[in-house]
Amino acid sequence: MALMLVKFDMKKRVKLAQTIWFLYWFAVMAGVLVFSMGLFFKIELRKRSELMDNNESHLLPNVLILMGLIACGVNAFGGKVCYDSLDPSKFIKWKPMLKPFLMFCVGFNGLLFVTALLCFVMRIPLQFTLAEGLKSGMKFYKDTDTPGRCYMKRTLDLMQMEFRCCGNNHYRDWFEIQWVSNRYLDFSAKEVKDRIGSNVDGQYLMDGVPFSCCNPSSPRPCIQGQMTNNTAHYSYDHYTEELNVWKRGCREAMVSYYGGLMNTIGALVLLVTMLEIAVTIGLQYINSSLSSLVNPEDPESESEGWILEKTVGETFTDIMTNMKAMSKGGKVEEEAEAGVATVS
Amino acid sequence: MPFMPVKFNLQKRVKLAQGLWMIYWLSVVVGILIFSLGLFFKVELRKRSEMMDNNESHLVPNLLILVGLLAGGVSAFGGKVCHDSLDPVKFAKWKPMLKPYLLLCCGFNVLMLLTALLCFLMQFSVYLTLAEGLKNSIRFYKDTDTPGRCFMKRTLDLTQIQFRCCGNNNFRDWFEVQWISNRYLDMGNELVKDRVLSNVEGKYLMDSVPFSCCNPGSPRPCIQHHLTNNSAHYDYDHRIEELNIWSRGCREALFAYFSSMMNSIGVLILFTIMLECLDMAGLKYLATALESMEDPENPECESEGFLLEKGVKETFADLFVKMKMLRGGNEVEGGEAAEAT
Numbered sequence: 001m002a003l004m005l006v007k008f009d010m011k012k013r014v015k016l017a018q019t020i021w022f023l024y025w026f027a028v029m030a031g032v033l034v035f036s037m038g039l040f041f042k043i044e045l046r047k048r049s050e051l052m053d054n055n056e057s058h059l060l061p062n063v064l065i066l067m068g069l070i071a072c073g074v075n076a077f078g079g080k081v082c083y084d085s086l087d088p089s090k091f092i093k094w095k096p097m098l099k100p101f102l103m104f105c106v107g108f109n110g111l112l113f114v115t116a117l118l119c120f121v122m123r124i125p126l127q128f129t130l131a132e133g134l135k136s137g138m139k140f141y142k143d144t145d146t147p148g149r150c151y152m153k154r155t156l157d158l159m160q161m162e163f164r165c166c167g168n169n170h171y172r173d174w175f176e177i178q179w180v181s182n183r184y185l186d187f188s189a190k191e192v193k194d195r196i197g198s199n200v201d202g203q204y205l206m207d208g209v210p211f212s213c214c215n216p217s218s219p220r221p222c223i224q225g226q227m228t229n230n231t232a233h234y235s236y237d238h239y240t241e242e243l244n245v246w247k248r249g250c251r252e253a254m255v256s257y258y259g260g261l262m263n264t265i266g267a268l269v270l271l272v273t274m275l276e277i278a279v280t281i282g283l284q285y286i287n288s289s290l291s292s293l294v295n296p297e298d299p300e301s302e303s304e305g306w307i308l309e310k311t312v313g314e315t316f317t318d319i320m321t322n323m324k325a326m327s328k329g330g331k332v333e334e335e336a337e338a339g340v341a342t343v344s
Numbered sequence: 345m346p347f348m349p350v351k352f353n354l355q356k357r358v359k360l361a362q363g364l365w366m367i368y369w370l371s372v373v374v375g376i377l378i379f380s381l382g383l384f385f386k387v388e389l390r391k392r393s394e395m396m397d398n399n400e401s402h403l404v405p406n407l408l409i410l411v412g413l414l415a416g417g418v419s420a421f422g423g424k425v426c427h428d429s430l431d432p433v434k435f436a437k438w439k440p441m442l443k444p445y446l447l448l449c450c451g452f453n454v455l456m457l458l459t460a461l462l463c464f465l466m467q468f469s470v471y472l473t474l475a476e477g478l479k480n481s482i483r484f485y486k487d488t489d490t491p492g493r494c495f496m497k498r499t500l501d502l503t504q505i506q507f508r509c510c511g512n513n514n515f516r517d518w519f520e521v522q523w524i525s526n527r528y529l530d531m532g533n534e535l536v537k538d539r540v541l542s543n544v545e546g547k548y549l550m551d552s553v554p555f556s557c558c559n560p561g562s563p564r565p566c567i568q569h570h571l572t573n574n575s576a577h578y579d580y581d582h583r584i585e586e587l588n589i590w591s592r593g594c595r596e597a598l599f600a601y602f603s604s605m606m607n608s609i610g611v612l613i614l615f616t617i618m619l620e621c622l623d624m625a626g627l628k629y630l631a632t633a634l635e636s637m638e639d640p641e642n643p644e645c646e647s648e649g650f651l652l653e654k655g656v657k658e659t660f661a662d663l664f665v666k667m668k669m670l671r672g673g674n675e676v677e678g679g680e681a682a683e684a685t
Contacts, residue, residue, distance in 0.1 A: 144563035157560030161505060184564045186578035211555040211566040216501035219488035220528045222555045234530035 002306035003315075008289040010300045016289070017085045020282035024079035027279055028072050030272045035068025037265050044261065048254070050155050052133035060122050063115055064265070071276070074108060077101070078283055085286050098287045105280045112273040119266030123259050127251075130258075134168045134251050141210070142181040157212035163257065165250035166213035171227075173249075178203040179210060209245055218243040281307060346650035347659075352633040354644045360633070361429050364626040368423035371623055372416050374616050379412025381609050388605070392598065394499050396470075396477040404466050407459050408609065415616060418452060421445070422623055429630055442631050449624050456617050463610035467603045474595050474602075478512045485554070486525040501556035509597035510557035510590040515571075517593075522547040523554060553589060562587040625651060 008016070042061035049056055081098070084090035137156055143149040160166055167173035185192050185204055195204050207228045214222035223244050226232040289305035308315050352360070386405035393400055425442070428434035481500050487493040504510055511517035529536050529548055539548050551572045558566035567588050570576035633649035652659050 150563075153563070154560045161560070180565050181563070184578055189578075211558045211568070212560060214555045216498045216505070216556060219494075219497070219525070221524050224555070234528055234533075 002304070003308035003311055004306060006285065006289075006305050008303050008305050013286070013289055013303070014086060016282065016305075017082050017286055020279060020286060021079055021082040023275070023279050023282065024075050024082055027075040027272075027275050028079065030275055031068050031071030031075055033068075034071060034269060034272055035065055037268065038062070038064025038066075038068055041261065041265065044258075048155070048159065050133075050152060051137045051159060051254070052129045053136055056129050056133075057122070057125060060118055060262070063118065064269070067112060067115055067269075070108060071112075071272070074105060075276075075279070078105075078279060082283065082286065085290060091290060095291070098283075102280065102284055102287070105276070105283070109273060109276050109280060112269060112276060116266050116269040116273060119262050119269060123255075123262055126258055126262075127255050130251055130254050131168070134254075138168060138173060138179070139177055141177075141179045144181060145183065157210060159254075160210070160212040160246070160250060163250060163253040164215075164246050165248045165253035166209060166246040167249055168251050169249040170247065171209050171213055171245050174209045174213070175205060175207050178205060180204060180206075213245040215243050215246055220244075346648070347652035347655055349648050349650040350629065350633075352629075352647050352649050357630070357633055357647070358430060360626065360630055361426050364623070364630060365423055365426040367619070367623055367626065368419050368426060371419035371616070371619050372423065374612075374619060375412050375415030375417075375419055377412070378415060378609075378612065378616065379409055381612070382406070382408025382412055385605060385609065388602075392499075392503070394477075394496060395481050395503065395594075395598070396473045397480055400473050400477075401466065401469060404459075404462055404606070407462065408613075411456055411459050411613070414452060415456075415620070418449060419620075419623065422449075422627060425627070426630065429634060432634075435634060439631075439635075442627070446624060446628060449620060453617055453620055453624075456613055456620070460610045460613040460617070463606045463613065467599075467606055470602050470606075471595075471599050474598050475512070478595050478598075482512060482517055482521050482523070485521070485523045488525060489527065501554060503594060503598070504554070504556040504590070507594060507597040507601065508559075508590050509592045509594040510553060511593055512595050513593040514591065515553050515557055515589055518553045518557070519549060519551050522549060524548060524550075557589040559587050559590055562589075564588070 038061045041064065042058060045052075045056050045058060045061065078101075081091075081094045081101075084094060137152055140146070140149045140152045141156055142153070144153050182204075187193065187196075192204065195206070196202050199205060206225065208225040209227065211222070211224060214224065223233055223236065223241075227245075228238055230237055284307055285305040288307075288309075289303045292305070293301050293303045310318070382405045385408065386402060389396075389400050389402060389405065422445075425435075425438045425445075428438060481496055484490075484493045484496045485500055486497070488497050526548075531537065531540075536548065539550070540546050543549060550569070552569040553571065555566070555568060558568065567577055567580065567585075571589075572582050574581055628651055629649040633647045635647075636649070637645055637647045654662070
């Protein structure tokens with residue numbers, strides 16, 4: 001008793017083949033889409049890898065790129081088979097390859113589903129990597145003369161301007177580190193000596209933030225320095241001032257950006273998985289309907305198509321029996337060899 | 345003696361029709377591209393219209409949108425005619441429309457030539473509008489409480505950050521305007537009063553620039569204030585300092601952006617004109633080849649296609665004669681009407 005049996009005549013078979021061919025071309029484009037999304041995500045991670053301590057995991061974009069390429073190849077092959085399925089002479093040469101191809105497709109669909117799940121799950125390690133990386137990024141902001149870190153200032157400034165954020169959790173993070181290089185500090189000035197002497201690590205700390213924290217929408221020119229000192233600026237109260245610098249922390253901004261990106265990619269990969277399942281089922285119908293022709297010589301005869309030749313339970317039992325037979329056959333061969341070896 | 349005749353058999357005619365159909369579809373895609381570029385250009389002008397005094401000319405983007413739509417329509421029609429040309433029954437209904445259609449294509453090509461010319465020439469007008477507009481923008485930077493100008497500060501800051509520029513010609517333009525609103529100046533302070541009294545117009549001028557002029561690529565934290573005072577900052581010489589703030593002026597930066605956009609669009613339109621000419625030539629060959637079939641019942645017979653029925657000079661002479669006759673006819677009619685009165 002086959003699973004989901006459908007009767008086919010010539011017209012229905014032709015329509016099925018045409019529809020599945022069309023869907024296969026759609027699926028090729030979907031594969032290209034998955035590939036390009038993986039590439040885009042990889043580039044985005046690379047652009048900001050300085051802020052993630054250079055040890056972010058590229059597993060997800062690499063998997064997406066690989067899946068995209070395989071999807072393109074598999075779907076192009078499937079489309080070709082569909083195109084040839086209406087011509088019995090051409091279809092003969094594809095017939096023996098169809099069963100392994102369909103099993104491969106089923107496995108590939110499973111992998112696609114796992115990739116989609118991975119997209120949603122990999123947010124968590126990314127959050128930790130970002131937290132660590134941003135903290136070090138801010139510490140190295142002043143090291144514009146140290147090889148390997150000289151672009152940290154520029155990267156951090158551009159990121160704060162682009163994502164409209166300031167500091168790791170909020171702008172006060174800048175108060176706790178020295179972000180002005182010693183090269184630009186006059187150590188003979190009393191003020192500088194006082195500040196350096198005022199803390200254990202000997203760092204020049206100020207209640208100021210870099211210019212990239214400034215909010216352009218503020219009605220007054222940006223107040224960057226002496227931010228907690230109300231008397232230093234006219235008509236300024238740092239408790240109520242809201243538009244002066246960005247309030248959001250950069251970790252939150254980046255996590256929401258990358259999280260949104262990964263959610264979108266995950267949703268799209270799920271859609272592509274459903275499309276792939278649909279075309280696999282369609283190809284199985286084409287295959288079964290063409291192999292069950294009532295009269296093999298007459299192309300206009302009726303036939304039946306199905307997803308599985310027997311029911312689900314029976315198919316599983318068959319697979320189990322096959323596997324047992326294979327492992328037993330292996331054992332018998334080993335015993336025979338051992339017997340022969342001991343005899344000789 | 346026809347101009348550039350070519351002999352066609354059935355196979356050649358079919359190939360010509362198929363090739364021409366593909367070129368027509370390419371023209372439709374190019375038409376859509378021109379339409380979207382016109383739309384993009386219009387949106388960009390709107391985005392920065394505050395910095396052009398709100399009186400920038402939208403002639404070029406509107407023309408581009410029109411030309412893009414017309415190109416798409418004309419090419420789609422041509423493609424349909426090509427598709428039907430291989431079936432004599434269907435082609436018979438398109439036959440009478442072909443001559444006016446080809447004349448329309450000629451006129452359309454002239455319109456596109458005009459548009460391309462405008463793309464290259466209107467850059468001057470954009471330059472002048474930018475110069476005026478930016479000067480006013482810098483003046484209105486501080487008016488964040490005046491309705492109609494309250495977003496000028498934000499627009500100018502974002503522009504300077506995005507285009508990596510400072511001021512109109514260079515950063516010194518900021519020294520000549522008061523860019524801090526009086527609301528944030530303590531008029532009771534001696535320093536403020538000195539500055540305000542030091543110039544005729546009573547403006548609070550400083551040798552400072554807004555934060556959006558800062559260059560993130562500078563190795564040291566941005567120096568915005570007391571830019572010309574070397575002793576105000578440790579190890580600073582304003583004459584040799586290069587990376588601190590952007591050295592380019594915003595007029596130059598914005599103009600470079602718009603002019604490169606207009607140049608590329610102009611080049612694309614020139615390419616479209618050549619494509620359309622190719623389309624027209626192909627369609628003329630196809631139409632004449634189908635008309636001049638020796639035996640209309642037999643589709644496999646040979647035929648001849650040409651671009652012009654007579655030579656170039658003779659065609660022009662014919663045109664002149666026709667135009668004279670039209671005018672002459674009008675004069676005669678005018679004379680008769682005068683006689684009748």
